[in-house]
Amino acid sequence: MRVVALAGGVGAGKFLRGLVRAVRPENVTVVVNTGDDIEVHGLHVSPDIDSGMYWLAGVMDRERGWGRAGETFRGTEELRRLGAKGAWFGLGDLDLATHLLRTSWLAAGMGLSEATGELCERFGVAARLLPMTQDPAPTMISIVPEGGGVAEIHFQQYWVERGGRDDVKAVRYGGSATMPGPGVLDAIEGADTIVLPPSNPIASIGPILAVPGIREAVAARRDRVVGVSGIVGGVPLVGMADRLLPVAGVEVSAAGVAGYYRDLLTAWVVDRADEGLAERVAELGIRVGITDTIMANDLRAEALARYALSLV
């Protein structure tokens, strides 16, 4: 059984660990958001690719949710001391190895997709990670800066540099003028099941669907698509979806997100806490699954993945 997951961020990372216990890892393809890729100190940093890779390789920091376990930040602290621009983005000392390798490969002419495959091989990741696109596709956030007016800033500036404190006026996906990365459309077309893990719909999944051709490819396989809500009890399990969903006119609830994905989903998994929303989801023509969605460990994540796959 071949499974494709669209992914970005912590929720996806936890889910993927369960998915590769439920399905042979070699049969899992992950299409990853690159909308929050950013150049830091001249290095090409792909936070969602690295997150997926680190979670799948088992080298992630489970508590913090991002980066490497046992990480230190001596280089970044030194860069801050030296007044480096961009040092607001904390690159760990182990993490830097990833960015240095990737950046030197890209500089030598390798594409982001091949570089991702090389890194995954060296990290012992058997699942296949595919960047949604190899082209620059920054997710841009419109905020109201202190002086008034509207400023459009990179997603990482909004979330990391400014700590997500701004009111968001709009989200623009830079990938709308790009093309899908190698293998992405083939994987979606050839998948037995397509999963939308509990990732941020606006910051993680939205950018992937905005790459021309991907939303259409997923929609064409709608009967094989199952999603898992990352909103439980009206609150995102992690991140800032509660601040971004309203910008897209989406209610911050498991039912609201199901509506946002309605043209894509055949089934939608909500937490037991949201059992009361099942009827609203069913009214959208979407099959509802109800289970524990809190992935406290790999076994829970595996159970969730098996349950989600069973709905298609």
Add this chain to the structure above:
Amino acid sequence: MRVVALAGGVGAGKFLRGLVRAVRPENVTVVVNTGDDIEVHGLHVSPDIDSGMYWLAGVMDRERGWGRAGETFRGTEELRRLGAKGAWFGLGDLDLATHLLRTSWLAAGMGLSEATGELCERFGVAARLLPMTQDPAPTMISIVPEGGGVAEIHFQQYWVERGGRDDVKAVRYGGSATMPGPGVLDAIEGADTIVLPPSNPIASIGPILAVPGIREAVAARRDRVVGVSGIVGGVPLVGMADRLLPVAGVEVSAAGVAGYYRDLLTAWVVDRADEGLAERVAELGIRVGITDTIMANDLRAEALARYALSLV
């Protein structure tokens, strides 16, 4: 009193710490060897610039002789684990901050000289460090590889990657087709005293003198030039000068090196251990100074610097 030092490596670092105690640091200009600059993981690494900067900033590892005090190598160890080419060159986690800053500035169009000035300012170095040239000027070493024949490899490959184990057939200075960095010739022409610290004549000073115009500029000021021998008792205090001097037909002794510099020197400082060589040096038309040259600490380095300056 304006002093110019030509420098590269540990001996120069120690001497420079003494020099800026003997002369106001603002009046010291250091022309630095860039012949062992190398690109590692896409980063522009300038070992001798950094060495001079770290020694002058007081953040060097005095025991090891290179790099930062309290350094760790977590990033490089991870790069090794991931099979990165170039991971034989150990970049420390603190040290990486320097290379990341420099490389991103160079990529943005800044020259190596300006980047060096910026770094020195941020490290609180009051002396002025000038790269010998802003152009690539690799020192290349011809060795006899295992299979026979002759192979020309970068100085860092010879010394760091291969541990200096090869017989050296020839040394070629890449800077011979470059031009001196901004300010270099002016500094030499305007100096009251020019010092050749106890650096490796072939690996550190030779590349500087090979940049067109620099040897001539120093020779034109010969009456103001004093050098300090890094060879004591026929042995280099650090490094591999004993293996490189013979390639240039130079005897591995304080007298041999004086002969190598004979067109440049008005005075030459040898260690008390080499008192017996004083007559041979004097026969070259060079004034001989005899003192303790072992710089066990900054005070000893200061005394040595004062003594050397007193000879001009």
